[in-house]
Amino acid sequence: VILSATVYNLCGVVDNAMFGTIMSIQGHKESEYAALLGIVTGKYDTLMNVPLAISSAFGSSLIPSIVLTAKTGNRRQVHEKIDIFTRFNMIIAIPCAAGFIVLAKPLLDLLFLTENNTLGGVLLQMGAISVVFYNLSTVTNAVLQGLDNMMVPVKSAAISLVIHIISLFLMMVVFKWGIYAVVLSKIVFSLSTCILNAHALRERIGYVQEQKKTFVIPAIASIIMGIVTLVVHLLFELFVGTRIATVIALCVAVAVYGVALVLLGGVT
Numbered sequence: 001v002i003l004s005a006t007v008y009n010l011c012g013v014v015d016n017a018m019f020g021t022i023m024s025i026q027g028h029k030e031s032e033y034a035a036l037l038g039i040v041t042g043k044y045d046t047l048m049n050v051p052l053a054i055s056s057a058f059g060s061s062l063i064p065s066i067v068l069t070a071k072t073g074n075r076r077q078v079h080e081k082i083d084i085f086t087r088f089n090m091i092i093a094i095p096c097a098a099g100f101i102v103l104a105k106p107l108l109d110l111l112f113l114t115e116n117n118t119l120g121g122v123l124l125q126m127g128a129i130s131v132v133f134y135n136l137s138t139v140t141n142a143v144l145q146g147l148d149n150m151m152v153p154v155k156s157a158a159i160s161l162v163i164h165i166i167s168l169f170l171m172m173v174v175f176k177w178g179i180y181a182v183v184l185s186k187i188v189f190s191l192s193t194c195i196l197n198a199h200a201l202r203e204r205i206g207y208v209q210e211q212k213k214t215f216v217i218p219a220i221a222s223i224i225m226g227i228v229t230l231v232v233h234l235l236f237e238l239f240v241g242t243r244i245a246t247v248i249a250l251c252v253a254v255a256v257y258g259v260a261l262v263l264l265g266g267v268t
Contacts, residue, residue, distance in 0.1 A: 019172070043108055054135075137194045229249045
C-alpha cells in the first residue's frame with residue numbers, strides 16, 4: 001500500500017524536476033518556470049486534492065468490506081460491492097470535474113483573492129477530467145488490495161509513471177507545450193492507471209464495470225448542472241459581483257445535480 005502511494009507521489013516529483021530542467025535548457029528563466037510550477041502546485045493541485053481526499057477515504061473503508069466479502073467466495077457479491085463503491089465515488093467525482101470546467105477561474109478567484117487566476121483557471125479546466133480517472137484508480141487500487149493482489153496497483157502505477165514521463169517529455173520537447181504539458185501528462189498517468197487496474201480486475205475476478213448508473217447518468221446530470229450553474233453565475237455576476245455569484249452558483253449546482261441525479265434514476 002505504501003509502495004503504491006509512493007509511486008503516485010513520485011509523479012509530482014518527476015513533474016517538477018523534468019519541467020524545471022527542460023524549461024532551463026530551452027532558455028527560460030528560473031523565476032518564470034518556478035512561477036508556473038507554483039500555479040500548478042498551489043492552485044491546481046489544491047483544488048484537485050479535495051475530491052481525491054474523499055476518494056481516498058472511500059478506498060480505505062472499502063478494503064475491509066471487500067476482504068470480508070471475498071472470504072465468502074461469492075464472486076457476485078464482490079462484483080456488487082465494487083459496483084456500489086465505484087458508483088458512489090463517480091457520483092461525487094464527475095460533478096466535481098464538471099464544476100471545475102464551468103467555474104474554474106471563479107473558484108480560484110474565490111480562494112485566491114488578490115492574484116491573477118487566468119492561467120490557473122485554464123489549467124484547472126484542462127485537467128478537470130483527471131479527477132474522474134484519479135478517483136476511479138483510487139477505488140480500483142483499494143479493490144485489488146482487498147483481494148490480496150497487493151503488488152498489482154504498484155505495477156500499474158509504475159508502468160503509468162513510465163508512460164507519464166515519456167508523454168511529458170514529448171509534450172515539452174517535441175510540441176513545446178510548457179506548463180500545459182504537466183497537466184496533460186497527469187491525465188495520461190491517471191487514465192493509464194485506470195485502464196491497467198480495470199484489466200487486472202477483469203483477469204482476476206471477471207469484473208466488468210457497469211456503465212449506465214456509474215458514468216452515463218452522473219455525466220448527464222453533471223452537464224445539466226453545469227449549464228444551469230453557468231447561467232446562474234453569469235446572471236448574478238451582473239448584480240452582486242463574481243465572488244458572491246460563485247457562492248450562489250455552487251449552492252444552485254448542488255441542488256440541481258441532486259435533483260437531476262434522482263430524476264434520471266442514478267440513485268433512488
